[in-house]
Amino acid sequence: MSTPFPYAERRAKLRAALKKAKLPGLLVSHDPNVRYLTGFTGDSTQLLITPKLAVMISDSRFETQLRDECPDVEAEIRTAKTTQADFLAQVLTARHITQLAIEGDVVNVASFEKYKEKATGTEFVVTSGLVDQLRMIKDKHEIAALRRAIDIAQRGFQAVQGLFTPEMTEREIAHELEHLMRRHGALKAAFEPIIGVGPQAALPHYRAGAIRLADAPFVLMDWGAVEPEGYHSDLTRVLATSKIPPKLEKLYRVVFEAQAAALALMRPGALAKDVDAAARNVIAKSGYERYFGHGLGHGIGLEIHEQPRLSPLSNDVLQPGMVITVEPGIYLPDFGGIRLEDDVLITRDGHEVLTSTPLEMGPARLG
Amino acid sequence: MSTPFPYAERRAKLRAALKKAKLPGLLVSHDPNVRYLTGFTGDSTQLLITPKLAVMISDSRFETQLRDECPDVEAEIRTAKTTQADFLAQVLTARHITQLAIEGDVVNVASFEKYKEKATGTEFVVTSGLVDQLRMIKDKHEIAALRRAIDIAQRGFQAVQGLFTPEMTEREIAHELEHLMRRHGALKAAFEPIIGVGPQAALPHYRAGAIRLADAPFVLMDWGAVEPEGYHSDLTRVLATSKIPPKLEKLYRVVFEAQAAALALMRPGALAKDVDAAARNVIAKSGYERYFGHGLGHGIGLEIHEQPRLSPLSNDVLQPGMVITVEPGIYLPDFGGIRLEDDVLITRDGHEVLTSTPLEMGPARLG
Numbered sequence: 001m002s003t004p005f006p007y008a009e010r011r012a013k014l015r016a017a018l019k020k021a022k023l024p025g026l027l028v029s030h031d032p033n034v035r036y037l038t039g040f041t042g043d044s045t046q047l048l049i050t051p052k053l054a055v056m057i058s059d060s061r062f063e064t065q066l067r068d069e070c071p072d073v074e075a076e077i078r079t080a081k082t083t084q085a086d087f088l089a090q091v092l093t094a095r096h097i098t099q100l101a102i103e104g105d106v107v108n109v110a111s112f113e114k115y116k117e118k119a120t121g122t123e124f125v126v127t128s129g130l131v132d133q134l135r136m137i138k139d140k141h142e143i144a145a146l147r148r149a150i151d152i153a154q155r156g157f158q159a160v161q162g163l164f165t166p167e168m169t170e171r172e173i174a175h176e177l178e179h180l181m182r183r184h185g186a187l188k189a190a191f192e193p194i195i196g197v198g199p200q201a202a203l204p205h206y207r208a209g210a211i212r213l214a215d216a217p218f219v220l221m222d223w224g225a226v227e228p229e230g231y232h233s234d235l236t237r238v239l240a241t242s243k244i245p246p247k248l249e250k251l252y253r254v255v256f257e258a259q260a261a262a263l264a265l266m267r268p269g270a271l272a273k274d275v276d277a278a279a280r281n282v283i284a285k286s287g288y289e290r291y292f293g294h295g296l297g298h299g300i301g302l303e304i305h306e307q308p309r310l311s312p313l314s315n316d317v318l319q320p321g322m323v324i325t326v327e328p329g330i331y332l333p334d335f336g337g338i339r340l341e342d343d344v345l346i347t348r349d350g351h352e353v354l355t356s357t358p359l360e361m362g363p364a365r366l367g
Numbered sequence: 368m369s370t371p372f373p374y375a376e377r378r379a380k381l382r383a384a385l386k387k388a389k390l391p392g393l394l395v396s397h398d399p400n401v402r403y404l405t406g407f408t409g410d411s412t413q414l415l416i417t418p419k420l421a422v423m424i425s426d427s428r429f430e431t432q433l434r435d436e437c438p439d440v441e442a443e444i445r446t447a448k449t450t451q452a453d454f455l456a457q458v459l460t461a462r463h464i465t466q467l468a469i470e471g472d473v474v475n476v477a478s479f480e481k482y483k484e485k486a487t488g489t490e491f492v493v494t495s496g497l498v499d500q501l502r503m504i505k506d507k508h509e510i511a512a513l514r515r516a517i518d519i520a521q522r523g524f525q526a527v528q529g530l531f532t533p534e535m536t537e538r539e540i541a542h543e544l545e546h547l548m549r550r551h552g553a554l555k556a557a558f559e560p561i562i563g564v565g566p567q568a569a570l571p572h573y574r575a576g577a578i579r580l581a582d583a584p585f586v587l588m589d590w591g592a593v594e595p596e597g598y599h600s601d602l603t604r605v606l607a608t609s610k611i612p613p614k615l616e617k618l619y620r621v622v623f624e625a626q627a628a629a630l631a632l633m634r635p636g637a638l639a640k641d642v643d644a645a646a647r648n649v650i651a652k653s654g655y656e657r658y659f660g661h662g663l664g665h666g667i668g669l670e671i672h673e674q675p676r677l678s679p680l681s682n683d684v685l686q687p688g689m690v691i692t693v694e695p696g697i698y699l700p701d702f703g704g705i706r707l708e709d710d711v712l713i714t715r716d717g718h719e720v721l722t723s724t725p726l727e728m729g730p731a732r733l734g
Contacts, residue, residue: 059660059661061660062570062572065572077660104475108472108475109479126476187538188559203428203429204428312448313447313450
């Protein structure tokens with residue numbers, strides 16, 4: 001982040017959202033939400049935020065790190081001799097917190113039972129998505145970070161193709177790709193790269209196994225990088241490694257057109273479910289609807305999957321500053337799958353495709 | 368796993384545990400628990416288990432993978448047009464499930480609210496730790512997998528020292544270490560390696576930054592590997608890279624003695640909190656109790672942190688087949704920290720330290 005302290009501003013926005021929702025305060029429990037609001041990169045730490053307070057509730061492992069990373073926020077530190085729920089109750093009592101919202105999509109049922117049992121002076125309200133709504137719209141520093149994450153991923157993808165040999169396995173490609181992205185400045189891969197040769201590419205969430213590049217005429221690669229500020233990129237390409245089978249070429253064209261149809265709708269005010277439908281209709285018209293079972297896309301940022309969602313069930317409306325994957329796919333069991341995935345920024349008057357790796361299929365040279 | 372199907376046997380054990388707890392069935396929602404009971408390595412998939420049924424509730428991304436990885440378990444597959452809660456309700460209705468336990472420490476409050484709202488014909492019961500209790504005791508195949516994970520981690524640690532130069536940064540060490548562990552057969556690192564040079568070592572959950580080996584006389588490394596079956600190792604060592612400061616040597620001796628005191632108690636029947644106290648007392652007697660804020664150790668297996676826990680608050684009793692880290696530490700802000708971590712198997716009549724990397728501090732040669 002080039003601005004030193006975007007965090008106080010973000011907390012002010014959250015306080016405004018809490019006020020609007022008539023909520024007295026929020027116990028932020030999701031690690032990426034805590035990071036977004038304070039800059040803290042550790043875990044096991046909650047942020048108690050009210051109109052007047054911002055207090056990190058953590059344990060002694062993180063004491064120094066909290067002081068270094070978020071000096072502008074108070075911290076309450078427990079030792080190994082107090083449970084998390086007991087300590088939370090102590091803090092809420094000491095701070096006179098009589099009503100508090102929790103993140104219902106983060107806190108598990110058992111923890112919530114303990115909070116209610118221990119913090120008898122506090123009435124809890126279950127909420128969802130308050131911080132996610134803020135995180136959905138990226139500021140210019142976040143967009144710059146996402147561009148870096150994409151640049152690193154694309155450089156790694158380019159570089160790993162230079163290592164291709166007929167004997168190289170999916171797993172070796174995944175490992176070399178991650179290593180190369182790190183050399184280009186990644187903290188790590190955004191997720192375990194999905195490298196699927198031939199029929200394996202029909203498994204949308206396959207990871208990477210022992211199949212060799214020479215074992216089929218194409219390979220699907222779904223990968224991304226985390227840049228130093230924690231922002232994630234997410235891309236998918238299919239590379240031909242020998243003569244492209246006609247059936248594959250047909251699938252590829254359908255998926256390509258599905259993506260183009262979705263992109264054509266992407267601008268502020270568009271409904272996420274309409275964008276999904278545009279791609280899904282192209283695939284349905286070609287007779288493959290049954291083989292596209294997942295949503296069209298998702299937001300990226302401090303997490304690899306965040307708001308908004310492009311799906312038939314989404315109620316999201318596109319807004320400037322959203323950065324979203326667009327990833328239609330067709331997966332034919334035992335034959336293989338095609339997915340194309342790009343990362344798209346919603347701008348004031350349309351969109352910008354942030355990814356620039358060519359969409360054509362290759363062929364990649366095998367050694 | 369050398370046994371082809373340990374999964375049916377594990378499900379039988381879970382059914383016995385459910386019967387004993389007078390529970391009619393369980394919705395297993397935690398990915399590692401689903402994997403433990405079925406062999407499925409994907410995510411976003413629940414296992415519905417009753418005395419007569421074992422059904423995976425998943426989505427179309429995982430259809431082929433489910434057929435390949437767990438052919439002996441039924442699967443119900445939803446598409447992107449149905450929400451998870453709606454689909455769960457449909458399955459529970461079709462299968463006449465009138466009462467069902469959930470994993471309260473896994474399912475979040477918002478999801479649980481939706482389950483109750485949609486599945487009106489099912490009464491839900493909140494439980495905790497049923498599968499964790501089974502996973503706590505490793506069978507011989509799991510112990511063999513953990514030995515492999517430790518072996519890979521130790522080989523990587525040995526190899527990365529061959530790359531040390533005065534200019535090498537913490538982050539470079541972390542990246543090279545992960546790459547080397549993969550070359551030795553790791554799927555990935557068990558977690559982002561913690562590499563802390565000098566004062567950074569005082570942050571128990573620091574990751575790895577831009578500090579160079581030459582910037583301080585020692586480096587703390589906390590790392591592990593995931594072997595191909597998904598089992599995790601977890602070790603910590605401190606290496607001197609030049610003349611050892613007397614203060615560091617003193618801390619080192621205290622931590623070493625704390626670990627030895629804990630190990631001396633580790634056998635079946637010992638209380639986890641007594642083992643923790645043995646180490647904590649050694650550190651307290653040296654005046655550093657304030658600087659050891661975390662628990663003494665945790666189980667390892669399909670996750671990096673699992674049951675049992677060695678801590679002042681633990682109610683666990685050691686049993687044969689448990690594999691537990693023993694990791695006392697002292698962290699002096701702005702000076703540095705010492706932690707020593709080994710992985711220990713509880714045997715029928717005592718324990719076996721599975722890790723064999725020497726405990727002495729080096730010095731490691733810098734280039």
